[in-house]
Amino acid sequence: MNNKMNTISSFFKAALVALSISIASIGVANEGGFPLDKAPDRLNDMSALQNGAKIFVNYCLNCHSAVSMRYNRLRDIGLTDEQIRQNLLFSGEKVGDLMKVSMAEKESKEWFGKAPPDLSVEARSRGSDWIYTYLRTFYRDDSRPTGWNNLVYKNVGMPHILWELQGERVAKFEEVAGAHGGAGEHHFAGYEQLTPGKMNQQEYDSNMADLTAFLTWMSEPGQLERKRIGVIVLLFLAVFTIFAWRLNAAYWKSIH
Known part of the structure; x- marks a missing residue:
């Protein structure tokens, strides 16, 4: 029993380590880039x-x-x-x-x-x-x-192939002093619309x-069907678990 618990504990520790590495990798990948919406x-x-x-x-x-x-x-x-x-x-x-x-x-x-x-x-x-x-x-x-x-x-x-829909605009940048007196950095400070597009910004x-x-x-393309089947399988397993639990209880009741 103790060996089994140790194995389960080791598995979860390994999973947590892998998850931590994945999150760290994502953070490094996004670091320094333009923030994503x-x-x-x-x-x-x-x-x-x-x-x-x-x-x-x-x-x-x-x-x-x-x-x-x-x-x-x-x-x-x-x-x-x-x-x-x-x-x-x-x-x-x-x-x-x-x-x-x-x-x-x-x-x-x-x-x-x-x-x-x-x-x-x-x-x-x-x-x-x-x-x-x-x-x-x-x-x-x-x-x-x-x-x-x-x-x-x-x-x-x-090129911006969708410019007719969005319109033409320029990006405005402002220079921000670098940390500890280092070189300044250009930070995005918004847009200036030059010409309107066929759509407003929300559209x-x-x-x-x-x-x-x-x-x-x-x-x-198969992800929607895969997810639908996954939900059905999980529901089936949930129902099956209830029946298995009751069957197990009935089995051990007759033995005792």
Whole structure:
């Protein structure tokens, strides 16, 4: 009995150590970077996922592919083949095709310096909060080749493809004295809106939340079904545990 308790205790100690290391790693990864905003959780909102899919196809898919995703997989977020065909296919693609771009890799390297990354699993790589904040922190920067920069991804090579929706703005920075008399640092101090967009800030943020939700779903399309099955399994185990407990009590009662 003592050996068993020692084993359990060792297991929990190891789990706590692993958890501590993971939390520390996350802290180090975020240290010194632009603070990330929490992305709204809309994975279970079919209308949000559908709007995110529309934004992705109309804006992102011009340069970024998603070769791990087929158009017909969008049935999982409530779209029919006819809706996909009428609203999301513009260049002769078929419903069963992969989400590819027509732009050649050689051309993309000439225009952007390197080929835009595939976005199939970008949300799993970067995280939903990173994507949500990144999409909302572009600003005008004439020193950059594209004329745009980003607070999350400094000196990004990607232009702000959604600028017509958000409008044009510049970021304001203020110099803050460094610690212990060190060199000063430039801290973000807000935006100055240059031209209005087709959406106000609240509408734009909401649409970026929808796009983030779609990218998160696309990175693991089976996650909603997996979570649903997980809940069912947990409920079954809970009921089974009650029956097993009562059966165990009845068994030992007859022995005693």
